[in-house]
Amino acid sequence: MRRMAVWVTVIALLLSFGWGSDRVNAQSLAQSEVAVMPGGQSIGIKLHSSGVLVVGYHFIHVGRRLLSPGEQANIRIGDLITKVDGQKIARVERVAEQIKNSGTTGHTLTLEFKRKGQILSTSVKPLWDEDTGTYRIGVYIRDSASGVGTLTFYDPQSRAFAALGHVVTDNDTGLAMEGRGEIVRASVTSIDRGESGQPGEKRGTFVDEQHTLGTISNNNEYGVYGFLRGTPDPSLITSPISIAAPQDVKPGPAQILTVIHGQRVEAFDVSIIKVNAQRTAGIKSFVVQVTDPRLLQATGGIVQGMSGSPVIENHRLVGAVTHVFLSDPTRGYGVFAAWMRDNARSVRPAA
Numbered sequence: 001m002r003r004m005a006v007w008v009t010v011i012a013l014l015l016s017f018g019w020g021s022d023r024v025n026a027q028s029l030a031q032s033e034v035a036v037m038p039g040g041q042s043i044g045i046k047l048h049s050s051g052v053l054v055v056g057y058h059f060i061h062v063g064r065r066l067l068s069p070g071e072q073a074n075i076r077i078g079d080l081i082t083k084v085d086g087q088k089i090a091r092v093e094r095v096a097e098q099i100k101n102s103g104t105t106g107h108t109l110t111l112e113f114k115r116k117g118q119i120l121s122t123s124v125k126p127l128w129d130e131d132t133g134t135y136r137i138g139v140y141i142r143d144s145a146s147g148v149g150t151l152t153f154y155d156p157q158s159r160a161f162a163a164l165g166h167v168v169t170d171n172d173t174g175l176a177m178e179g180r181g182e183i184v185r186a187s188v189t190s191i192d193r194g195e196s197g198q199p200g201e202k203r204g205t206f207v208d209e210q211h212t213l214g215t216i217s218n219n220n221e222y223g224v225y226g227f228l229r230g231t232p233d234p235s236l237i238t239s240p241i242s243i244a245a246p247q248d249v250k251p252g253p254a255q256i257l258t259v260i261h262g263q264r265v266e267a268f269d270v271s272i273i274k275v276n277a278q279r280t281a282g283i284k285s286f287v288v289q290v291t292d293p294r295l296l297q298a299t300g301g302i303v304q305g306m307s308g309s310p311v312i313e314n315h316r317l318v319g320a321v322t323h324v325f326l327s328d329p330t331r332g333y334g335v336f337a338a339w340m341r342d343n344a345r346s347v348r349p350a351a
Contacts, residue, residue: 034341035240038310038317039151039163040257040265041232042188044206046146047168047181047219051082051114052095055172056140060129068138073124075139076115078173083112092143099126103135114178145170145177148186148204150258150308151232152223152320152340156240160347161214161232162340164223164308165320166283181216183226184209188259194300194329202305207263217347221283222340223308223320225347236265243337244316249275249286254313256288256321258306260298268292272313273331281339285319289331301330310337 054077059066075081083089084098102109103126112121126135145168154161163183167176185207194200214228236257251274255267269292278285288311290301299306302324311319311334319334 034243035156036153036243036317036341037156037235037240038153038237038257038312039161039232039308040236040259040310041151041234042148042186042202042204042259042263042305043151043163043213043232044146044184044186044204044209045149045163045168045181045216045224046144046184047177047216047224048144048179049080049090049142049177050179051080051090052092052141052143053170053173053175053177054079054081054113054139055142055170058129058136058138058140060127060136060138061131062127067127069124069127070137070139073111073122073137075111075113075122075124075137078115078175079120080114080178081111081141082114082119085110086112090143092141095141099135099137102126103128109137142170142172144181146206148188148202148206148305149224150306150320151183152308152310153243153317153337153344154228154232155344159214159228160225160344161228162223162225162308162320162344165322165335165340166223166307167221168219168224176221177219179219181219181224182212183214183216183224184212185232185263187263188261188305191260191299191303193298194303194324196327196329199324199326199329200300200303202260202299202303204305218343220343222281222335222343225344227347234263234265236267241312242316243341244313244318246278246285246336246338248316249313249318249336251275252313253291254288254311254318256290256306256309256311258309260295268295270311272311272318272334278336278339281336281342283322283335283339284333285336285339286334287331288321288334296330301328302332303329 274287
């Protein structure tokens with residue numbers, strides 16, 4: 001499952017410590033050099049591509065034939081177009097302008113694009129499309145993606161954050177979105193319960209989009225990473241806790257932090273039922289099962305929009321929920337928080 005609630009995929013979780021005041025036992029800090037603030041908040045994610053992504057072909061009537069000039073010029077679905085006639089481009093509107101000018105003047109465009117890490121170029125001449133009344137090169141393109149996910153943790157010192165626990169992909173191509181972006185506060189408005197064979201979904205809206213909560217510097221298979229500008233209120237845990245080493249994560253009771261209504265972060269009981277031995281980073285680190293009756297009643301288990309929810313065991317952050325089992329929505333995979341921490345350490349502020 002790789003899409004988020006309002007566009008792409010996501011999921012979330014946490015644990016109950018038996019706190020009387022919703023504050024974690026500070027003794028966990030003394031045993032670790034790494035202490036982070038666990039999240040659980042719903043966040044709106046906006047990613048802007050470092051070019052325009054080709055997501056499909058559009059065929060133009062030329063006599064009795066249907067042609068896509070882009071396809072004939074060896075442009076493939078999944079290519080990231082970065083330059084048109086030597087000029088960097090990052091917005092669909094700009095490409096449309098250049099295609100229109102090229103068609104009007106009869107000029108042939110030179111496109112530079114990225115494919116599987118290689119930089120390639122090609123030439124394409126726009127054709128007049130009578131169906132749309134404009135010049136086209138016969139490809140559908142996209143420059144951004146957005147959706148609702150879950151904040152996993154942030155470093156109170158550096159302000160670096162980690163969220164989702166899995167890569168954000170384009171809906172049509174399934175490829176990772178390459179670029180930067182921002183996060184904003186989000187509110188959960190409703191939930192579609194999950195059933196066997198049909199994953200459920202959180203539905204949410206962005207809150208106060210004009211004031212970004214943070215900037216996204218990196219999107220990879222372990223989540224999205226960047227730096228916070230503001231405080232991700234409201235928080236359930238108000239003091240930093242340590243991150244568990246992978247070898248210290250054990251099967252047993254745990255909790256997840258997530259939002260099922262509005263912006264309120266809550267703790268729900270789960271059970272870690274399997275832990276995979278991982279000496280190197282991998283996205284399927286453990287299996288978690290929802291046991292909390294209230295969460296099962298509300299969501300049916302793990303749903304889209306919960307990706308990135310922190311999983312806490314023995315007062316330590318052990319990981320984040322990432323993928324639901326389609327055959328059993330009460331269960332899903334989680335990724336070790338240690339792998340997410342390593343990724344958070346490597347991010348740099350957006351230029």
